[in-house]
Amino acid sequence: MKVPILSEEYQIMIAPQGGGRMKSYRKELWFNTRTRRAFINITGQVEECLKESGVKEGLVLVIAMHITASVFINDDESGLHHDLDVWLEKLAPHEPVSQYRHNNGEDNADAHLKRSIMGREAVVAITDGKLDFGPWERIFYGEFDGRRRKRVLVKVIGE
Amino acid sequence: MKVPILSEEYQIMIAPQGGGRMKSYRKELWFNTRTRRAFINITGQVEECLKESGVKEGLVLVIAMHITASVFINDDESGLHHDLDVWLEKLAPHEPVSQYRHNNGEDNADAHLKRSIMGREAVVAITDGKLDFGPWERIFYGEFDGRRRKRVLVKVIGE
Amino acid sequence: MKVPILSEEYQIMIAPQGGGRMKSYRKELWFNTRTRRAFINITGQVEECLKESGVKEGLVLVIAMHITASVFINDDESGLHHDLDVWLEKLAPHEPVSQYRHNNGEDNADAHLKRSIMGREAVVAITDGKLDFGPWERIFYGEFDGRRRKRVLVKVIGE
Numbered sequence: 001m002k003v004p005i006l007s008e009e010y011q012i013m014i015a016p017q018g019g020g021r022m023k024s025y026r027k028e029l030w031f032n033t034r035t036r037r038a039f040i041n042i043t044g045q046v047e048e049c050l051k052e053s054g055v056k057e058g059l060v061l062v063i064a065m066h067i068t069a070s071v072f073i074n075d076d077e078s079g080l081h082h083d084l085d086v087w088l089e090k091l092a093p094h095e096p097v098s099q100y101r102h103n104n105g106e107d108n109a110d111a112h113l114k115r116s117i118m119g120r121e122a123v124v125a126i127t128d129g130k131l132d133f134g135p136w137e138r139i140f141y142g143e144f145d146g147r148r149r150k151r152v153l154v155k156v157i158g159e
Numbered sequence: 160m161k162v163p164i165l166s167e168e169y170q171i172m173i174a175p176q177g178g179g180r181m182k183s184y185r186k187e188l189w190f191n192t193r194t195r196r197a198f199i200n201i202t203g204q205v206e207e208c209l210k211e212s213g214v215k216e217g218l219v220l221v222i223a224m225h226i227t228a229s230v231f232i233n234d235d236e237s238g239l240h241h242d243l244d245v246w247l248e249k250l251a252p253h254e255p256v257s258q259y260r261h262n263n264g265e266d267n268a269d270a271h272l273k274r275s276i277m278g279r280e281a282v283v284a285i286t287d288g289k290l291d292f293g294p295w296e297r298i299f300y301g302e303f304d305g306r307r308r309k310r311v312l313v314k315v316i317g318e
Numbered sequence: 319m320k321v322p323i324l325s326e327e328y329q330i331m332i333a334p335q336g337g338g339r340m341k342s343y344r345k346e347l348w349f350n351t352r353t354r355r356a357f358i359n360i361t362g363q364v365e366e367c368l369k370e371s372g373v374k375e376g377l378v379l380v381i382a383m384h385i386t387a388s389v390f391i392n393d394d395e396s397g398l399h400h401d402l403d404v405w406l407e408k409l410a411p412h413e414p415v416s417q418y419r420h421n422n423g424e425d426n427a428d429a430h431l432k433r434s435i436m437g438r439e440a441v442v443a444i445t446d447g448k449l450d451f452g453p454w455e456r457i458f459y460g461e462f463d464g465r466r467r468k469r470v471l472v473k474v475i476g477e
Contacts, residue, residue: 022181022318022340024216026286057342058475059379061218061284065293067233073438074385074430079419083427084434087410092246101238109242112233116243116277118434120232123282123441125379125473127344132471134383153291155284157217157317158475159340181340181477183375185445220377220443224452226392251405260397268401271392275402275436279391282441312450314443316376316476 025053025156028065033146036094039081040141042071042152046124047131049154056129058158062139063121066150068111070118070142088114088144111144118142126158184212184315187224192305195253198240199300201230201311205283206290208313215288217317221298222280225309227270229277229301247273247303270303277301285317343371343474346383351464354412357399358459360389360470364442365449367472374447376476380457381439384468386429388436388460406432406462429462436460444476 027049029042046062062071074080092113093099100109122139125132141152186208188201205221221230233239251272252258259268281298284291300311345367347360364380380389392398410431411417418427440457443450459470 022216024286024317026284026291057340059473061282063282063284065296067293067295072434074434075420077420079422080427080430083418083420084431087431091250091409100242102234102236102242104238109239112239113243113246116231116233119278119437121282123379123381123439125344125381125471127342127473132344132473134385134469134471136385137383151293153284153293155218155286155291158342181375183445183476185443185450220441222441222443224455226452226454250409259401261393261395261401263397268398271398272402272405275390275392278437280441310452312443312452314377314445314450 021159022157023053023055023159025049025055027154029152029154030149031141031143031151032149033143036146037085038143038146039084040143041076041138042141043139046139046154050126050129050131050156053156055126055156055158058126058156060124060126060131061121061153061155062124063153063155064115064141065153068108068115068145069150070115070120070144071122071152072118072140072142073122073137074140075136076138088117091117108145114144115142180318181316182212182214182318184208184214186313188311188313189308190300190302190310191308192302195305196244197302197305198243199302200235200297201300202298205298205313209285209288209290209315212315214285214315214317217285217315219283219285219290220280220312220314221283222312222314223274223300224312227267227274227304228309229274229279229303230281230311231277231299231301232281232296233299234295235297247276250276267304273303274301339477340475341371341373341477343367343373345472347470347472348467349459349461349469350467351461354464355403356461356464357402358461359394359456360459361457364457364472368444368447368449368474371474373444373474373476376444376474378442378444378449379439379471379473380442381471381473382433382459383471386426386433386463387468388433388438388462389440389470390436390458390460391440391455392458393454394456406435409435426463432462433460
């Protein structure tokens with residue numbers, strides 16, 4: 001599977017160095033979805049956090065603080081969200097809940113599995129005070145066991 | 160899939176800024192499981208690393224240094240661990256090993272696949288000298304090809 | 319599932335502290351694969367970035383800037399790459415494209431799903447100016463919808 005790498009396209013940008021002192025910033029975003037499962041675009045909220053932090057170079061951690069939810073980066077397109085939802089339900093079905101041992105007074109084992117596929121966190125680079133994103137990257141909160149208050153941690157670290 | 164975001168619940172905390180100088184800390188945790196597959200709660204050991212590092216604001220990387228193992232964050236509940244194990248075995252079965260081309264003198268292709276689902280690393284925020292966790296977040300070492308000495312890297316970066 | 323942890327094997331190394339000032343570095347790696355799907359070992363290129371950055375302690379983010387591609391860490395073994403490709407095609411098949419709602423003028427919904435399994439980014443620790451890797455860890459660009467120019471972000475943060 002030999003592939004050409006367009007090495008002439010490399011770009012180098014080195015941030016101003018030598019004077020940086022570390023800053024950090026923390027915010028919680030809270031959600032309460034009406035449906036069991038939901039995908040919510042939180043890119044704008046993370047951008048606000050970044051602005052408030054004053055960090056110009058560094059990284060943002062965006063983390064689902066609950067183990068039945070995800071933070072992930074993908075496309076903001078409703079057809080794809082439908083496909084994702086159907087696909088996750090096929091790989092880790094909610095019903096019958098009796099198939100899972102975790103469901104002992106609970107019924108959310110499938111949510112733990114879905115979150116394992118979609119991931120817990122996104123780590124986003126900050127360059128020149130902005131989320132350093134490709135053209136279609138958007139940050140999503142993925143809820144797999146909603147209808148209760150749950151939260152996402154936004155932690156900004158840098159200079 | 161419109162959902163209400165409880166914006167009145169946002170919390171802001173900005174860490175003391177302007178004086179931070181970067182510290183880093185590194186430790187390896189070694190494991191040798193008796194079984195081929197195992198999930199081990201390593202939260203306490205990572206907390207010890209954090210204490211030893213002296214870092215108050217920053218992040219911890221917890222990384223499986225072997226490509227047939229995972230580090231992930233989920234619930235410390237034995238029923239769920241059973242469900243995870245059964246589910247991973249269904250998605251990426253060990254037997255028959257002849258189905259995999261990687262198994263040429265080896266028999267652990269399924270472990271590479273299982274680790275791809277569960278992930279290699281967890282990135283944890285540090286706030287005020289503590290792992291900034293939701294109520295049920297615990298860090299696990301996920302072994303998929305054990306019975307030999309393998310290790311996890313804990314790297315702390317911050318101030 | 320009780321397992322022995324070889325605590326006598328722990329290693330401690332604390333990086334020189336107290337003088338660090340944060341540096342950051344950024345580079346884009348561009349790819350244009352001949353095939354729809356491909357796995358490309360980019361470890362050497364990331365090592366070059368690290369050298370150029372001058373960072374001795376910190377982390378490297380290696381991020382697929384397109385949402386139909388992945389960056390992941392696994393073995394550089396062609397049999398395993400074959401197994402991964404077959405397995406991903408089984409979990410998220412390309413055909414029939416009509417099964418996906420995203421494929422409305424597009425035909426790459428499966429690439430979004432495959433990338434969800436394999437992940438968007440790798441976070442690698444830097445220790446003493448080197449990628450802090452286990453013996454077989456290699457960084458891969460995973461292309462699931464190629465034959466066009468796409469890129470990976472390498473961001474180095476540290477001191």
